[in-house]
Amino acid sequence: MRRLSAKFRWLFFFAGIMVVAHVFNWVFQGWLYQFGLIPRQLDSLPGIYIAPFLHGDLGHLLNNLVGLFIFSSLLFVHSLNRYLWSSFFIITLTGLLVWCFGRSALHIGASGWIFGLWSLTIAIAWFDRRFLNILIALVVAFFYGGMLWGVLPTDPRVSFESHLFGAIAGVVCAFLQFKLIKSRK
Numbered sequence: 001m002r003r004l005s006a007k008f009r010w011l012f013f014f015a016g017i018m019v020v021a022h023v024f025n026w027v028f029q030g031w032l033y034q035f036g037l038i039p040r041q042l043d044s045l046p047g048i049y050i051a052p053f054l055h056g057d058l059g060h061l062l063n064n065l066v067g068l069f070i071f072s073s074l075l076f077v078h079s080l081n082r083y084l085w086s087s088f089f090i091i092t093l094t095g096l097l098v099w100c101f102g103r104s105a106l107h108i109g110a111s112g113w114i115f116g117l118w119s120l121t122i123a124i125a126w127f128d129r130r131f132l133n134i135l136i137a138l139v140v141a142f143f144y145g146g147m148l149w150g151v152l153p154t155d156p157r158v159s160f161e162s163h164l165f166g167a168i169a170g171v172v173c174a175f176l177q178f179k180l181i182k183s184r185k
Contacts, residue, residue: 048095119170
């Protein structure tokens, strides 16, 4: 029980940063947006780690918080270290790919992280075919399979690049974890 509460403390910590950043941004009329991610601008590289905590409006924030809670909770069947490493890896790879290949626009929000966690829950079952992993993947595919459409460029205001590269990062993360775990055996 103590391990689970530690996992949720981290999740509430991440969510708290998002909420505080959103309130700050609202009070100071978007001042934090300057720290978002803008592809191919060197001074924007710190945005790889800042942009996931910035959101355009309350709806954007709430949608991402719901996704973060759902997919993080499903990944809590694994260790806290694995969850934190996965999150760091997904945020880093997604941000780097958006920085290299994204449209020249401001990219903010946790969507890439969430798409990465989403694809990670599915890809883990592909690489590590334990019953619990397969069950989680089936539940995610059934209830959240429609997220696949989020990787398509349907709205110019939405960073489909973050969605696409986040999903790719989740699969790469699952593959690397599988190879690492397999090499330790």
